[in-house]
Amino acid sequence: MERKLAAIVAGDVAGYSRMMAQDEAATYAALRSAFDDVISPAIQRHGGRMFKNTGDGFLATFPSVNEALDGAIEIQAALAGRPLCLRLGVNLGDVIEDGDDMFGDGVNLAARLESLAKPGGILVSAAVVRGADRKRENGFVRLGRRHVKNIPEAVEVYAVRLPTAAQSWLTFVPTLRRYGRAGLPYMLSTAAVAVAAILVLDGGRWGETATLMAQRLVDFAQPEGPPAVAVLPFDNMSGDSGQGYFVDGLTEDIIAQLARNPEIQVIARNSTFAVRGQANDLRDLGRRLGARYIVEGSVRRAGDQLRVVAQLIDTSDGTHRWSRSYDRKLDDVFAVQTELTTEIVSHVGSYVRQSEIAQTATRPTDSLQAYDLVLQARNQHRPGSSDPKGLIAARGLLQRALEVDPGYAAARAYLGMTYIVEAAHNSAGAADSSRIEQGLSEARQAIALDPNLAVGYQVLSFGLAVSADYESAIKAAEKAVELNPNEPDSLMALAKAQVRFGAYDEAVSNAERARRLHPMAPEYYTYVHGQALYAAQRLEEADAVLTDCLMRSPQQPDCLLIRAAILVETGNLAEAADVMARLIVAKPDFSLAAEREYSRFGESPLMERFVSNLRQAKAPETAGAQVATGGQA
The missing domain is CATH 3.30.70.1230 (Nucleotide cyclase, GGDEF domain)
Known part of the structure; x- marks a missing residue:
């Protein structure tokens, strides 16, 4: 099964x-x-x-x-x-x-x-x-x-909405779109004859149909916006499963370089890696991921030799746009990344010249050993992971990378993230404050080394938000998105900062864009989207988003939390109490005191209303307190 x-x-x-x-x-x-x-x-x-x-x-x-x-x-x-x-x-x-x-x-x-x-x-x-x-x-x-x-x-x-009899004339246009634009002149000329025939008929009865058909033809002829690209995890052809981290890391870095280009949309790494090993027709996979183009390939690492094979597939018809193999010395891995991204963009569409893409690519380090250690660290601890052992292991690898190359900006940013994540998951007072300061220091050093490093600003934003410096956090998050407009984690970081700072409509917009770029995102994305909608008082939409989250993950604490507040706001107190009881089962240490300290809505009036909503849903004042409810937990 x-x-x-x-x-x-x-x-x-x-x-x-x-x-x-x-x-x-x-x-x-x-x-x-x-x-x-x-x-x-x-x-x-x-x-x-x-x-x-x-x-x-x-x-x-x-x-x-x-x-x-x-x-x-x-x-x-x-x-x-x-x-x-x-x-x-x-x-x-x-x-x-x-x-x-x-x-x-x-x-x-x-x-x-x-x-x-x-x-x-x-x-x-x-x-x-x-x-x-x-x-x-x-x-x-x-x-x-x-x-x-x-x-x-x-x-x-x-x-x-089903088409009326008149509108059914128009259903041929989306069908033809799936077969590409090769037959566009023929299709438009045929459609023009049809429009002409309609206009000969009684204008009052058919005028609306002719207008609708003309609009569909205009829509069909117009460009469909920036194309979306999904880079599938490259296959490890080295004959050594231990090289998997290197192959995955190379794939991730190609995704990151592509994402820096604002003229294309790049599907998030977690979504493409989620379909690893699935023997799908690439056309079907493109539809699932919402990607017009798919990049797939393989990597073979043997001694100091590196071979990378890549190909670009147009998912609209399954055709190969290009394929290329690169044979290099291992220390040329960054040159391979640059050439790959340049060729991908140049074949995806006439949006950006190759020279412009080449100018955005930089060599992050001169040490292959340091790069390899960073890839191992990223493999040990992923964003959103709560594994403390993986976090400590990643930190050790990053420290070793910086011993080899103290000027490796990305390594410093990732190291800073380990300290801030550790502090955010603990509650040790002064010790946590020290970790946050250490993490912020590493993030600032990373930015000083590379002012165009998006992940540096992402880490800085996270640390500032945890420190309750929301205004600075939002500025850092905006800079991260400016540098890497296709990075969904950066967009979510910005949305979170905007919720804390009171920019609720902007938070909704960024959360929605992040979810489009990451169609297989974790439920954290759904929660942030629902939280932003709640803050913007778009309560019906927020409830729909969070209900969907709980259908997939019935015990997701954050989704339960925000939904309880929404139910109180909409007058469903009994159902709110039931949801709160489920939250206490899923997260026994939950309390209003902890929520006030966490301040997920910053120091805004919304924070007080949110706490009031939770109290009406019978949230406990302190952890372990009993919650009286007429429903079942």
């Missing part, structure tokens, strides 16, 4: 039993016709697979949310006017694949959404709306939260 993320469509014929009782033969013939002529072909056309047929219903899986939506819309459009009427539900969720069948909450929720849908309609989950192409943002109607069978949390439900 294999667990994976999948887009699931559930379908069922409305009123089937009643129709069978009235005319069994005609109903069965209509059912077979619907499956043979409409449903099965539509599923296949959009890359889907029907894994369960229940007589008058079905379950199908698709390679992406957009394919699932296109398939569902096509089915409902084709069945319009037929005697059978279908209800459809679409969900993106975790499933267990066992042979040809699928099970799990991802499947169950799709079925529950289908049961809520109106005949001829399509209902989808919030995960589908977030995963859909941005051009679909006006294609959904929010219906609010619904309680469904066997799902503990209320589900955020959306209805799909």
Whole structure:
């Protein structure tokens, strides 16, 4: 059995039993016709697979949310006017694949959404709306939260806006877009004939359709904005599994160099590394990651020789744009990184000249040994990790790297981060203050060595925020984003600082961008997004985001915390108390006293309101105090 993320469509014929009782033969013939002529072909056309047929219903899986939506819309459009009427539900969720069948909450929720849908309609989950192409943002109607069978949390439900008969003329444009722009002149000339024919007809009746079609043609001909690139973890071809850290580190540094270019979007390292080893069609993988281009390759390290092979794939049609192999001495690893990023950008689009990319690339250290030690340290401790042993091991490796090359700026920044993270996870008073000062000192030295080092400002922002210097923290975070606009951790650091400093709308915007760049982000990203929405008083949106977080991770303390406050603000005191009771189970040391000390909303009036919300949700004043609630923990 294999667990994976999948887009699931559930379908069922409305009123089937009643129709069978009235005319069994005609109903069965209509059912077979619907499956043979409409449903099965539509599923296949959009890359889907029907894994369960229940007589008058079905379950199908698709390679992406957009394919699932296109398939569902096509089915409902084709069945319009037929005697059978279908209800459809679409969900993106975790499933267990066992042979040809699928099970799990991802499947169950799709079925529950289908049961809520109106005949001829399509209902989808919030995960589908977030995963859909941005051009679909006006294609959904929010219906609010619904309680469904066997799902503990209320589900955020959306209805799909189905095209009218006139608008269905226009559905050919998104379909053609998937096949690239090679046939653009032919397509536009054909469409022009269609528009001309419409205009000959009665203007009052067809004017709206002609306007809509013209707008779609304009949209199709316009550039789609900066392309997104995903760099998959390179394969280790060295024959030594111990070299994995080196190969992963090289991949990460290529991602980091690409991300410095503001004219492309670069998918975050954690999202691309999350799909390591999955034997997906790269076109499907591109849709999952939201990337137009994918870079994949391999690294072989033998003695002082280094071979890097890389290729760029256009996920719209699966074609290879270029491939290249680099044979170098090992101490030329930085030259390989620079050449790779230069070629990738030059082939992704005509946005930046090669010379401009080359100018942004710098050699971080002259010592391969120091670079190798930093890669090992990054492998020992990842951002967001709470492993104290890994943190101490990483610190030792970074200190050794600085003994080899005291001027290695990135090593100093990462070393500073270890001290600040350690202080943030402890509560030892003066000892923590000393660690924070040490971390800030290392971050400032790193910036002095390399004023364009984004991670240096990211560490500085984190340390200043922990020190309650919010104004300086936000300035440092803004500088980190300016230097590396595609780094989602920097964007989240800025969003956190903005929440503490009172720039709530800006925090929401940066959190949303970070989540787009990191489609497989940890729940920390979801929490920060929900926290920013709560601060901006966009309570319905905040509740939807946090509910989605708790569907995936029911015991996530930060998501439980902010949702409890939101429920109080919206008058749901009993449910707020239930959520608070769950928080105490998940985090027994939680207390209002600790929240005041942490000051996640800084010194703003919102902080007092937040504490008041938590008190009304029956939060304990001190750790270990009993929480009275009518619900279950």
